[in-house]
Amino acid sequence: MSALTVVLALLAALSNASASVFQRRAAAEERAHGVGARGALRLFAHLLRRPYWLAGSLLLLASTVLQAAALAGGSLSLVQPLLTAELLFTLAVGSVVFGHRPDRRTWLAFSALAAGLALFLGTAAPSGARTTASPGRWLLAGAVAVGVVAALALPARTVAGAPRAALLGLASAVSFACTAALLKEVMGRLSQGVGAVLQQWPPYATVVAGVTAFLLLQGALRAGTLAASQPALTLGDALASVALGWALFQEHIALGVRIVPELIGVTLIGLGSVGLARAPSVSGAWDTPRQPSEEAKRP
Structure with missing residues (x-):
């Protein structure tokens, strides 16, 4: 496990968290702009004038660069779970942006998640055998991924609020995992030369998957609070990436006697995520800007 890979992945996580918080701040301040494609275009035009939304977009770009650097030297099964x-960074950054201090219950939930992540990665020791995958593996994995995203995104149109945010967040997670896998494929082919890689399909498939993930993320952020979308987004990304790493790049995690601490780690991650979703300080209006009190408004 490379220390540089871990640092790059954590910096990518920080950028992703800041991007989600900033774009949620911008989305929460926007009124409804109608439904359908026209309403979505009007909303997008308004968001383009929001500094928080633009800052979030730039942070997403920075996160992609950091993630690509991490994937160039590490396995998909290591980078994506990191x-x-x-979620931890979302709490810290969101507390500053939205002006709501987390309570003890929230910190305990995040401590459980952090401990579970460290325990799982420390005992599983994810490793990879390949830097690229065969066309046949990509065809099968791509078909399954498209089917999963469609199965999540289509039902989301029939619900609202937290269920919609969770479904779109999970669909976005699978799309982001596919983007990461494609990005690893691109980085693995760079030894052929940039010009040769640009004549192949992976860079363009990466863009399509990334744009799809980005649009689904915007829908999730607009549909409900971060408490509904963020656990599904981050945990779904990690699990989907482990599956894709195994299916595409023949990555594996240590099993045998290590499966016991691994399961404990996964359990702690799950408990921490559930605790986050139920914690008073990250439910309701936690991720909406704090309004000044009437006394503060008086001259």
């Missing part, structure tokens, strides 16, 4: 730390 991005679960995004």
Whole structure:
């Protein structure tokens, strides 16, 4: 496990968390702009004038660069689970941006998540055998991924609020995991030369998957609070990435006697995520800007 890979992945998680908080801040301040494609275009035009939304977009770009650097030297099964730390960074950054201090219950939930992540990665020791995957593996994995995203995104149109945010967050997670896998494929082919890589399909498939993930993320952020979308987004990304790493790049995690602490780690991650979703300080209006009190408004 490379220390540089871990640092780059954690910096990518910090950028992702800041991007989600900033864009949620911008989305929360926007009124409804109608439904359908026209309403979405009007909303997008308004968001382009929001400094928080633009800052979030730039941070997403920075996160992609950091993630690509991490994937160039580490396995998909290591880098993407590390991005679960995004939940921790979301709490810290969101507390500053929205002006709501987390309570003890929230910190305990995040402590459980952090401990579970460290325990799982420390005992599982994810490793990879390949830097690229065969076309046949990509065809099968791509078909399954498209089916999963469609199965999550289509039902989301029939619900509202937290269920919609969770479904779109999970669909976005699978799309982000596919983007990361494609990005690893691109980085693995760079030895052929940039010009040769640009004549192949992976860079363009990466863009399509990334744009899809980005649009689904915007829908999740607009549909409900971070408490509904963020656990599904980060944990779904980690689990989907482990599956893709195994299916595409023949990555594996240590099992045998290590499966016991691994399961304990996964359990702690799950408990921490559930605790986050139920914690008073991250439910309701936690991720909406704090309004000044009437006394503060008086001259």
